[in-house]
Amino acid sequence: MQKRVCLTSSCLLFLLSACGGSSSPAPGGDGVPDANVDVARDPFAPQPDTSEGLTNVSADLRALLENGALATACADYAAAPADRRKRLLCGKAMFFYEGFGTAGVPVPLADWLIANFPDDVGPGFGKLGMVPDPFSTKSYPLGLAPGAPIGSVGTLAFTCASCHFGKLPDGRYAVGAANHAYDYGRMNLMLTVVPAMAMPGANEAAHDPGALAAVKPLRDRMAANPGIQTSLITAMLPLISGGGASLPEFTAENESYYARWRSGTMDFFIQPLPFDDRVHTISKISSLWCLPTRSELTAAGIPSAMLSWTGGTTSLEHFLTGFVDLGGGKVADWPDARLAPLHDYIESLRAPAPAAAPADVSRGRAVFVVECQSCHGGPRGMGDRFYTYEEIGTDDAMKWWADGPDHDGQPCCGLRFLPGDTLTHALKSPRLVGMWAASRFLHNGSLDSLEQLLCLAPRPDVTVPAFGSRGHDFGCALPDDERTALVQYLRAH
Numbered sequence: 001m002q003k004r005v006c007l008t009s010s011c012l013l014f015l016l017s018a019c020g021g022s023s024s025p026a027p028g029g030d031g032v033p034d035a036n037v038d039v040a041r042d043p044f045a046p047q048p049d050t051s052e053g054l055t056n057v058s059a060d061l062r063a064l065l066e067n068g069a070l071a072t073a074c075a076d077y078a079a080a081p082a083d084r085r086k087r088l089l090c091g092k093a094m095f096f097y098e099g100f101g102t103a104g105v106p107v108p109l110a111d112w113l114i115a116n117f118p119d120d121v122g123p124g125f126g127k128l129g130m131v132p133d134p135f136s137t138k139s140y141p142l143g144l145a146p147g148a149p150i151g152s153v154g155t156l157a158f159t160c161a162s163c164h165f166g167k168l169p170d171g172r173y174a175v176g177a178a179n180h181a182y183d184y185g186r187m188n189l190m191l192t193v194v195p196a197m198a199m200p201g202a203n204e205a206a207h208d209p210g211a212l213a214a215v216k217p218l219r220d221r222m223a224a225n226p227g228i229q230t231s232l233i234t235a236m237l238p239l240i241s242g243g244g245a246s247l248p249e250f251t252a253e254n255e256s257y258y259a260r261w262r263s264g265t266m267d268f269f270i271q272p273l274p275f276d277d278r279v280h281t282i283s284k285i286s287s288l289w290c291l292p293t294r295s296e297l298t299a300a301g302i303p304s305a306m307l308s309w310t311g312g313t314t315s316l317e318h319f320l321t322g323f324v325d326l327g328g329g330k331v332a333d334w335p336d337a338r339l340a341p342l343h344d345y346i347e348s349l350r351a352p353a354p355a356a357a358p359a360d361v362s363r364g365r366a367v368f369v370v371e372c373q374s375c376h377g378g379p380r381g382m383g384d385r386f387y388t389y390e391e392i393g394t395d396d397a398m399k400w401w402a403d404g405p406d407h408d409g410q411p412c413c414g415l416r417f418l419p420g421d422t423l424t425h426a427l428k429s430p431r432l433v434g435m436w437a438a439s440r441f442l443h444n445g446s447l448d449s450l451e452q453l454l455c456l457a458p459r460p461d462v463t464v465p466a467f468g469s470r471g472h473d474f475g476c477a478l479p480d481d482e483r484t485a486l487v488q489y490l491r492a493h
């Protein structure tokens with residue numbers, strides 16, 4: 001059932017100040033700010049720095065990794081639990097290296113890919129958009145860390161850093177950046193289709209043609225160097241013979257999805273996760289900058305942090321517990337208190353200011369107030385309610401996210417939602433910070449720039465379900481100079 005939900009009676013808050021005195025009339029609108037816009041409130045007002053001096057943005061990767069201090073950070077914190085700086089350092093160590101006891105990529109497989117495919121995988125999976133860990137002696141990336149073994153074989157589990165850490169367009173690295181360069185779909189095909197095709201008796205017809213094409217350079221290299229194939233078989237023997245584990249494998253249909261995701265986008269409720277909602281929908285990786293704190297939400301009259309694109313996760317605590325659960329970790333081993341350092345660390349992450357000094361953005365700010373702030377007026381531009389796909393016009397494949405295949409309004413396929421978390425069948429209006437550093441836009445990552453979003457540059461015209469690039473054409477009819485001013489404004493914070 002679709003509802004337009006105003007999350008709060010204090011949506012009324014937005015009615016309080018509609019004087020509009022500080023905004024210039026916007027040609028293209030009617031010149032009068034919407035009645036429900038609080039122009040006095042600047043959604044992008046500077047926030048306090050709560051980072052305790054940690055280096056979360058830097059061109060120097062070792063400095064960003066606190067020059068090796070993360071290795072003992074959680075032990076150091078355990079010895080001094082009242083020390084907030086140590087607590088945040090422990091949270092940072094968790095962000096980069098904690099796999100929550102889940103099993104991940106078999107180590108021999110990762111080693112084999114790194115050693116044999118310099119052009120397509122490369123040291124630290126760098127060719128797939130991951131960042132090599134300067135402290136790894138085995139050329140592993142940041143974002144893959146020791147996980148639970150499968151039988152006698154070690155694994156590398158995914159950590160937050162694989163998707164939420166990356167390089168900014170100006171060359172600096174930033175914790176919390178959405179890693180839109182990360183080719184997660186192709187990486188997973190390298191971990192499944194490539195080994196399957198290297199094994200004796202491999203059957204090409206069992207695989208999706210698009211997936212085979214995506215890993216063709218690796219197969220060509222194996223064909224030219226038979227030793228590469230033999231070394232995989234040798235390396236994988238302990239996995240196949242010991243512990244009864246088999247190589248991860250996807251259905252051909254799921255392979256076809258993995259093959260089509262653009263970098264920085266993915267579906268989660270699909271193999272290899274134990275939950276499959278039978279809904280193919282694509283999520284763009286979000287940045288983790290400036291998540292609203294509980295007190296900010298209270299002050300804005302918004303009762304939920306509205307996390308994830310559907311906005312159904314009410315708090316960061318819930319998100320973290322859900323992450324452990326979805327990844328196959330034991331929730332009982334990870335109570336809020338144990339996750340607290342990670343929670344507090346994430347809350348301390350701020351969007352890095354663009355290196356280039358922002359131009360005067362007062363014009364763009366004025367346009368934003370009139371055209372955008374009614375939906376992007378909460379902390380850092382988040383909205384205060386849910387929006388239906390009909391209202392926004394963007395691709396609606398996500399409408400049935402986690403509610404397939406029966407669409408009965410209840411979380412499907414064994415998913416456990418925490419109290420208060422809901423299926424919304426709708427979208428939240430996202431925070432708009434760090435936009436200057438993003439290279440994917442909209443929930444499914446179908447657009448590449450703010451210029452495309454505001455129709456200053458042609459949009460790719462994609463209508464394939466889940467990939468659709470239409471909708472959210474707010475502002476598109478404004479004069480060019482207004483839209484250019486808006487882009488500058490959005491890139492300034």
Ligand code: HEC
Binds near residue numbers: 158161284310
């Ligand atoms: C393999 C990639 C991947 C990994 C690993 C990952 N995330 Fe995410 N994260 C995503 C994607 C994609 C989204 C957007 C999903 C959605 O909203 O539907 C997201 C969304 C989020 C959000 C919601 C942000 C918002 O503004 O709504 C939070 C919070 C988050 N992730 C935290 C984490 C933390 C903490 C970790 C580590 C424990 C983590 N993620 C690991 C890909 C990942």
Ligand code: HEC
Binds near residue numbers: 373387427476
């Ligand atoms: C009716 C409410 C509404 C209005 C008006 C609105 N937005 Fe949005 N905005 C949303 C929603 C909801 C989304 C998420 C849509 C999606 O991803 O499918 C969004 C997404 C965005 C994004 C993409 C962010 C990202 O991380 O991909 C940007 C940028 C944005 N809006 C800017 C603007 C600007 C600029 C204006 C004014 C010209 C504006 N919006 C007007 C509701 C609105």
